Amino acid sequence: MRGLLKRNEFYVSLTILALCFLIQSKSGQFFTGNNLIDLARSMIIPGILCMGVLIEIISGGIDVSFPAIAMLSMFSTVKLLLYVDYKGPVIVAFIIAGLIGLVLGLINGGLIAFLKLPTLIITLGTGSIYLGFMQAVLKSRVISVLPEPISKLSKSYLFTAHNKELGISSSLPSVFILLIVTVVLVYFILNRTMLGRGIYALGGDIIACERAGFNVARLQYFIYGFMGGLAGVAGMTRTVLTGSCQPTTLIGFELTCIAAVILGGTRITGGHGTVKGALLGALLITMVSNSLILLGVPTYWSKFVTGIIIIIGTGASAYQILRQKRKLNASVFED
Amino acid sequence: MSEILKVTGISKNFGGVQALKNVNLTIHKGEIHCLAGGNGSGKSTLIKIISGVYKADSGKIEINGKEYRKLTPMDAIMEGIQVIYQDLSIFPNLSVAENIALNSELYSKRKIVNWKNIKKIAEESMNKIGISLPLKEKVENLSVADKQLIAICRALVSNAKLIIMDEPTTALTRKEIKKLFEIIKKLQQQGVSILFVSHKLDEVFEISEKFTVFRNGENVITDSTVNVDYDKFVFYMTGRKIEEDFFISSNKEEQPIFKVENLSLTNGFKDISFEIYKGEILGITGLLGSGRTELALSLFGLFPAEQGDIYLNGEKIRIRSPIDAIKNGIGYVPEDRLTEGLFLAQSTRKNIAVSNIDSMVKSNGTVDFDRIDSALEKWKNELSIIMGDKDDPISTLSGGNQQKVVLAKWLETNPKLLILNGPTVGVDVGAKFDLHNYLRGLVENYGIGIIIISDDIPEIHKNCSRILVMRKGRICSEVINTHTTEKDLFSLIVNEESFIAKEGQEEAGI
Numbered sequence: 001m002r003g004l005l006k007r008n009e010f011y012v013s014l015t016i017l018a019l020c021f022l023i024q025s026k027s028g029q030f031f032t033g034n035n036l037i038d039l040a041r042s043m044i045i046p047g048i049l050c051m052g053v054l055i056e057i058i059s060g061g062i063d064v065s066f067p068a069i070a071m072l073s074m075f076s077t078v079k080l081l082l083y084v085d086y087k088g089p090v091i092v093a094f095i096i097a098g099l100i101g102l103v104l105g106l107i108n109g110g111l112i113a114f115l116k117l118p119t120l121i122i123t124l125g126t127g128s129i130y131l132g133f134m135q136a137v138l139k140s141r142v143i144s145v146l147p148e149p150i151s152k153l154s155k156s157y158l159f160t161a162h163n164k165e166l167g168i169s170s171s172l173p174s175v176f177i178l179l180i181v182t183v184v185l186v187y188f189i190l191n192r193t194m195l196g197r198g199i200y201a202l203g204g205d206i207i208a209c210e211r212a213g214f215n216v217a218r219l220q221y222f223i224y225g226f227m228g229g230l231a232g233v234a235g236m237t238r239t240v241l242t243g244s245c246q247p248t249t250l251i252g253f254e255l256t257c258i259a260a261v262i263l264g265g266t267r268i269t270g271g272h273g274t275v276k277g278a279l280l281g282a283l284l285i286t287m288v289s290n291s292l293i294l295l296g297v298p299t300y301w302s303k304f305v306t307g308i309i310i311i312i313g314t315g316a317s318a319y320q321i322l323r324q325k326r327k328l329n330a331s332v333f334e335d
Numbered sequence: 336m337s338e339i340l341k342v343t344g345i346s347k348n349f350g351g352v353q354a355l356k357n358v359n360l361t362i363h364k365g366e367i368h369c370l371a372g373g374n375g376s377g378k379s380t381l382i383k384i385i386s387g388v389y390k391a392d393s394g395k396i397e398i399n400g401k402e403y404r405k406l407t408p409m410d411a412i413m414e415g416i417q418v419i420y421q422d423l424s425i426f427p428n429l430s431v432a433e434n435i436a437l438n439s440e441l442y443s444k445r446k447i448v449n450w451k452n453i454k455k456i457a458e459e460s461m462n463k464i465g466i467s468l469p470l471k472e473k474v475e476n477l478s479v480a481d482k483q484l485i486a487i488c489r490a491l492v493s494n495a496k497l498i499i500m501d502e503p504t505t506a507l508t509r510k511e512i513k514k515l516f517e518i519i520k521k522l523q524q525q526g527v528s529i530l531f532v533s534h535k536l537d538e539v540f541e542i543s544e545k546f547t548v549f550r551n552g553e554n555v556i557t558d559s560t561v562n563v564d565y566d567k568f569v570f571y572m573t574g575r576k577i578e579e580d581f582f583i584s585s586n587k588e589e590q591p592i593f594k595v596e597n598l599s600l601t602n603g604f605k606d607i608s609f610e611i612y613k614g615e616i617l618g619i620t621g622l623l624g625s626g627r628t629e630l631a632l633s634l635f636g637l638f639p640a641e642q643g644d645i646y647l648n649g650e651k652i653r654i655r656s657p658i659d660a661i662k663n664g665i666g667y668v669p670e671d672r673l674t675e676g677l678f679l680a681q682s683t684r685k686n687i688a689v690s691n692i693d694s695m696v697k698s699n700g701t702v703d704f705d706r707i708d709s710a711l712e713k714w715k716n717e718l719s720i721i722m723g724d725k726d727d728p729i730s731t732l733s734g735g736n737q738q739k740v741v742l743a744k745w746l747e748t749n750p751k752l753l754i755l756n757g758p759t760v761g762v763d764v765g766a767k768f769d770l771h772n773y774l775r776g777l778v779e780n781y782g783i784g785i786i787i788i789s790d791d792i793p794e795i796h797k798n799c800s801r802i803l804v805m806r807k808g809r810i811c812s813e814v815i816n817t818h819t820t821e822k823d824l825f826s827l828i829v830n831e832e833s834f835i836a837k838e839g840q841e842e843a844g845i
Contacts, residue, residue, distance in 0.1 A: 192447055194441060194448060196448070197429075197433065197437060200428060200429060201437065204427055204428040205427065207422075208422075208424035208425060211424045212441060213409075213441050213442065214441065271426070271427070271428030
C-alpha cells in the first residue's frame with residue numbers, strides 16, 4: 001500500500017474504472033461484447049507503439065520520428081509488393097516493413113550515440129527527413145488496392161461479437177496477436193534480460209552506466225533500432241486494419257503515445273516505467289477517444305478530455321511528491 | 336605483509352600542466368592508507384591511473400606483484416581494485432539489490448537476469464559488513480550514507496582487494512562517518528586494503544595507520560600516522576605553518592546593522608531574536624535539524640518567517656523572497672554550492688555576474704561584458720582565485736576556488752550582511768585558512784556584518800566573535816568566543832544535561 005498515492009498507475013486505474021462504470025450507467029453499452037472488441041481493436045496500434053516509446057523514455061530518451069518511420073516503411077513495402085506482384089505468405093510484408101523500420105531506427109541510434117545530441121532534436125530532424133523522403137521521392141499517395149496477401153489478412157478475424165440490441169457486430173482482427181507478442185517481448189526484455197536492466201541503468205545515470213561496464217552506444221543502437229522495427233511492423237498493421245495504405249495515417253501519433261506512456265507513470269526524465277503502466281495509459285487514452293461517444297460527448301471533444309486527463313493524471317502524483325518536498329523538517333520544541 | 340599495489344615514478348601531463356611528478360605509493364594487504372592533499376594536488380589523477388582510466392606518461396604500476404604496462408579499467412577490476420567515486424556512481428532508480436549485484440552480473444557476461452541470484456549476492460555482500468538494507472527499496476529513497484554503503488557492498492561483490500574511497504565523508508553526518516569507519520575497520524580485518532582519500536585531518540588521524548601527502552603533484556611524505564601531530568600534518572599539506580587565532584570584533588557601534596525579533600516559522604524555528612553589528616562575525620551553530628539551516632534560508636527569503644520583525648540599520652524591512660533580501664543588501668552563500676550556489680556548466684565569468692546582473696548593463700539595456708570582466712579581474716586578484724580561461728565552465732575549478740567565486744558573486748552586490756552556510760565544506764585546510772582570513776578582513780575593512788552558520792566547531796570558535804547555539808529550533812545560548820572552549824561549545828550544542836542528550840551525542844559522534 002505504501003506509496004500507492006504517489007503512483008500514476010493507481011490514478012490511471014481509478015480513472016479507467018470510473019470511466020467504465022460511468023459509460024456503462026449512462027449508455028448501458030460499455031460492457032457489451034462489441035464495444036470491448038472495438039476497444040481492443042483500437043488498442044492494437046497505440047499499444048504496439050507505446051511499447052517502443054516506453055523503452056525509449058525509460059532510457060532517458062524520446063523519439064518523435066517513429067510515426068514517420070512507420071508510414072515510410074509501410075508505404076514503401078506496399079509499393080514494393082505491388083511492383084513485384086507478390087503473392088506469397090503475408091509475414092514477408094511484415095518482415096520487410098520491420099527491416100526498413102529497423103534501418104531507419106538504427107540511423108537515429110547512430111546519430112544519438114555519436115553526436116550525443118538530445119534525442120528530441122535528432123528525431124525531430126530524422127522524422128522530417130523520413131516523411132519528406134516519402135512525399136518527395138516516393139511521391140506518396142493513398143493506395144486503396146492492396147497486395148493480395150495483405151488484403152486477405154485484412155479480412156481475417158479471431159472472433160466476432162454480435163450486439164443484437166443494436167444489430168451491429170464487431171470482430172477482433174488476427175493482427176491483435178501482434179500486440180500480445182510485442183507486450184510479452186518488451187516485458188521480457190525489460191525485466192528478464194541484462195539488456196533491459198542496462199536500459200533502466202542508462203536512464204538512471206548515464207555516467208554510472210558507463211562506469212559499470214555497459215556499452216552505452218550499443219544500448220542506444222538497440223533502443224532506437226527496436227523502436228524503428230516496431231514502428232515498421234505497426235505501420236504494416238495499420239494498413240491491414242484500415243484495408244488501405246494511407247501515407248498520412250499516423251501523423252500526430254508520437255504525442256498520443258508519449259502522453260499514454262507518461263500517463264502510465266513513466267518518468268520523462270528516464271529510469272522509471274513499467275509495461276503495465278504504459279498499457280494502462282494507452283488504454284485510458286484509447287477509451288477516451290473511442291468510448292466518449294457512448295456518453296453522448298461528440299468525438300471532437302476527445303482531444304480536450306485527453307489533455308485534461310494528462311494534466312490531472314500526472315499532476316495528482318506529482319503534487320503528492322511536491323507537498324512532501326516542501327515541508328521543513330526541523331523539530332521545534334514547543335513550550 | 337604483502338604488497339597489493341606499488342606504483343613508482345608515476346608522471347602525468349595534461350596539455351602542458353604537470354598533474355603528477357614522479358610519485359610513489361605502496362599499499363599493503365589489509366592496510367588503511369590515507370592519501371591526503373589540498374584541492375588540485377593530484378590525488379584524483381593518481382586514482383584514475385590506478386583504476387586504469389588514465390594512462391601514466393611514465394612510471395611503473397605493480398598490482399599483486401604483476402607489472403602492468405597498459406592497465407585497462409577491466410584489468411584493474413579483475414585484480415580487485417574498486418573505486419568508490421565521490422558521486423558514488425549508483426543508479427537511483429534501481430533497487431538496493433540490483434545496485435549491489437548489477438556490475439558483477441555484467442562482468443560474468445550474463446544475458447538473462449537471475450533475480451534470485453541478485454538477491455543472494457546482495458544479501459551476502461551486506462552480511463560481510465554487517466548491514467541490512469531493504470533489498471527492494473529504490474536507492475533514491477535512501478540517505479547519502481546508505482548509498483555509500485551500497486557502493487561499498489557493490490565493490491565487495493567484485494571481490495575487491497583494494498577499495499579506493501574518494502572523499503567518502505563529504506556528505507555524511509558525524510554519526511554516519513562513525514559508522515562508515517567501523518565498516519572500514521571490519522573490511523580491514525577481512526584483509527581488504529583501503530585507500531582513503533581525504534583532506535579532513537581529524538579523519539585521517541582517526542582511521543588510517545599510514546598516510547601519503549601530495550602537494551602540487553609531488554610526494555611530500557609517506558609515514559605512519561602515529562609519527563605526526565596535527566600541526567605537522569597541516570604543514571605537510573600546505574607547505575606553511577597555519578595557526579588560527581581568535582577573531583575579536585573591533586568596532587561595535589550603538590546601532591546594529593541587522594536585527595531580528597521573535598522570528599518564528601512552523602517546523603523551522605521559534606522566537607529567534609539576535610542582532611549583528613558592523614564589523615562583526617556572528618556564528619550560528621547547532622546539530623543537523625536544530626533549525627540553523629532553516630533560519631538561514633528564512634533570512635534570505637526562501638522560507639519567509641511567519642512571525643517576527645526584521646530590522647536593517649534600524650529600519651523595519653520585510654523579506655518575503657530572495658529578491659527582497661538582495662534588494663536589502665543581504666547575500667547568501669548556500670550549504671551546497673554545487674547545486675544551490677553555482678551554475679556548474681556555465682562559465683566563471685557568467686557565474687560572477689549573475690547575482691548582480693541588473694547593474695552589469697549598459698545604458699541601452701544590453702549586458703556590459705567589459706564591466707563583468709573588470710569585476711572578474713578584481714575579485715580574481717583580491718581573492719586569489721586560481722582559474723583557467725574565464726569562459727571555461729566553473730565546474731573545472733577546484734572546490735576552494737569555486738567557493739571563492741560564490742563569495743565574489745555576492746561581494747560584487749555590495750552586501751551589508753552576508754550569510755554563509757557551511758562556507759568551507761569540501762575545502763582543504765590551506766584554502767580554508769585563506770577564506771577565514773579573507774572574511775575577517777572583509778568585516779574590518781568594508782564594515783559589513785557576516786553570519787557564519789556551521790557545525791564545524793573550530794571554524795565557529797576561532798572566527799566568530801559571538802556565537803549563538805541553536806537547539807530544537809530555538810537559540811539556547813549565546814557565548815563570546817574567547818570566553819569559552821571548543822569542548823564547552825560542543826556540550827552546549829549537544830545539550831548534555833537534557834533528555835535529548837543521548838540522541839544528540841550519537842548524532843555528534845561521541
